[in-house]
Amino acid sequence: MSNFLKPEAISGFPEWLPEERILEQSILDMIRENFEKYGFVPIETSAVEKTAMLIAKGSNDREIYTLGRLSNYSGDNDQNLALHFDLTVPLARYVVQNYGLLSFPFRRYQIQKVWRGERPQSGRFREFYQCDIDVVGDRELPLLVDAEMPSVxxxxxxxxxxxKFMINVNNKKILQGYFSFYGLSSHCINEAMHAIDKLEKVGVAETRKTMAEKGIGANTIDDIINFASINKSINETMEYLRSCKVDNELFLQGVDExxxxxxxxxxxxxPQESYxxxxxxxxxxxxxxxxxxETTLIDYPGIGSICSGGRYDNLTSFFGDKKMPGVGISIGLTRLFSQLLKAGIIKTGPxxxxxxxxxxxxxxLMSYYFNIATLLRDSGIKTEVYFDSKKLGDQLKYASKKxxxxxxxxxxxxxxxxSVQIKNLETGEQNFVNLNDVCSEVSKIM
Known part of the structure; x- marks a missing residue:
C-alpha cells in the first residue's frame, strides 16, 4: 500500500488555473480602480475577530469558523476567536477603535477573503473574495451617500x-412600517421580514405557510405578499406608495427616504432601465x-444577487453609545466569477x-537574450525568457499554448x-528588426 497522500482540493475552497486566476485578478483590479475613482481608500483588517462580536451582529453561528489548535495549552483562548464571515462587522470594530485617527465621513474599500461554513454547492463557497465599500459618518450621514452606492x-x-443588470432598491422602513400598521408584534415583524426575504426563492405558497405558522392572519398575509410583489415602473411605484393609506410614521419616513x-x-x-x-x-x-x-443579471436570474448592501444606523452600538451610521455595498466576487465563467458570460484568455x-x-547567447528582455521590461513590456535548449518548434508550441x-x-x-526576429504568434507574420528598435516595434504592433 502506498504511503503517498492523495492530492485533492477541499470542497468549497476554490483554486483556479492560471488563466482563470489572471482573469479574476483583472476583475479585482477593475473593481479597485472604480472604488478609487469615487475616492474610497483601502484598508485591511485581521482575518480573525472575537467570536462573541461576530455572533452579536445577526450572523448565523453555524456559518462561523472558530479557531483552534490541534493541541490545547493552558491559558489558550483561541476558542474565543473566529474567522470573519463578512467585512462589515470588522469595519465597525476598526472605525470605533481608530475613531480619533480617522477623518469623517470615512470612505473605505476593502477587498479580502472571508469564510462561511456554508454547504458547498454550485456558486457557493466556504472561502471567497468580498469587495466592499462603505461610508461611515459621525452622528449623521446624508441620503446622498445612499444614492452614490448604486452609481458605483x-x-x-x-x-x-x-x-444587462438590474439594481433593486428598497427601504427597510417601508416594510417594517407596513407590518406595524397591520398590528404585527415586533417578533412577528421580524419573522415576516425573513419570510418576505425568501419569497422569490421559495415561492408564494411556502411563504404563506411560513407566515401562517407565525400566527399572522390569512388576509394580512395576502396583503403583505401583494404589497411585496408589486412590479411597476419607478414613478408608478412611488405614486402607489404615496397614495397608500398607511398611517405609520416609520412607513412614511421610509417612503420619503x-x-x-x-x-x-x-x-x-x-439609466432608469438599470434600476x-x-x-x-x-x-x-x-x-x-x-x-x-440587491443587483441581479436580467438574462441570468438563476445566478441570484451579484451585489448587495444597504444602510445601517446601529452597527457600532455594540462598542458604545456613539452613533456612527453607515452605507455600504458588497460584491461576492468569487461566487460571481465562478457563475459568470460557468455561464460563458466571461471567458479566460492567456x-x-x-x-x-x-x-x-x-x-x-543567453546574455544577448537577457539584454533584449531588459530592454523590453524597461519599456513596460512584460517578457519571459525561455531557458531550456529545446527545438525552436517546441518553444513556439509552448508560446502558443500559454x-x-x-x-x-x-x-x-x-x-x-x-538584430532579432519578431514573430507575431496570432498572424504568423515575422520581421527582422534592429535590436535598438525592438521595443518600439513591439509597442507598435501590440
Missing amino acids: IYQIFKQMNIG LEQVIGHMNSLGI KINLGIVRGLDYYTGTIY STTALVLITSMDKN GFRFAIIAGNDEVNKN
Missing part, C-alpha cells in the same frame, strides 16, 4: 460587460435599517501575464547583425 455598482458592472434616494440616483446619471424599486427585497442581515440594494517570449536558440502574442527569435546570424 452601475459603473463596475457596465465596465465588466456582463450583460426612498423618494430622495431615487431622485439623487437620477441626478447621478444612472427599479423592489419592495420585496429585505436583506437577511439584521443590521440594515434603511436603504437596501495563461501568461507576459506578451513576449524570448526563445533560446543557443545557451551561449497565449504569448509575440516570440523573439535570435540566433548567431541575428546576433552578428545586432
